[in-house]
Amino acid sequence: MASNPAYEPCMSLKLLRSVLVALALLGSPLLVIAADSDLLNSVKRNPEKAKTMCRRFQQMNSNGQSPFSEAFINQIAANENLSFQDAEILMTYTVGMHCDDVR
Numbered sequence: 001m002a003s004n005p006a007y008e009p010c011m012s013l014k015l016l017r018s019v020l021v022a023l024a025l026l027g028s029p030l031l032v033i034a035a036d037s038d039l040l041n042s043v044k045r046n047p048e049k050a051k052t053m054c055r056r057f058q059q060m061n062s063n064g065q066s067p068f069s070e071a072f073i074n075q076i077a078a079n080e081n082l083s084f085q086d087a088e089i090l091m092t093y094t095v096g097m098h099c100d101d102v103r
Helices: 008-044 047-062 070-080 084-098
Strands: none
Touching: 008 047, 008 084, 047 084, 070 084
């Protein structure tokens, strides 16, 4: 069977896309492991910190505010020396594991 030169670039793009998807899927668990090892251990190993965060989140809720607002997440990020995304992860984990009544 003869190859079609017009078809070959399309095949290489499909192969490239498949390789990129595979790399992304392989790298995702590594990011989760890295986040888990440092970021979440700060509240896993220090339940008092988690309780303090929960009280603060509950106080905000009682005042009609959401701890998941962009401004508050930025405040947590600055206080904990984290990126915005890491602060979001930390807050979500803390709420999910320690204070599921917070909204």
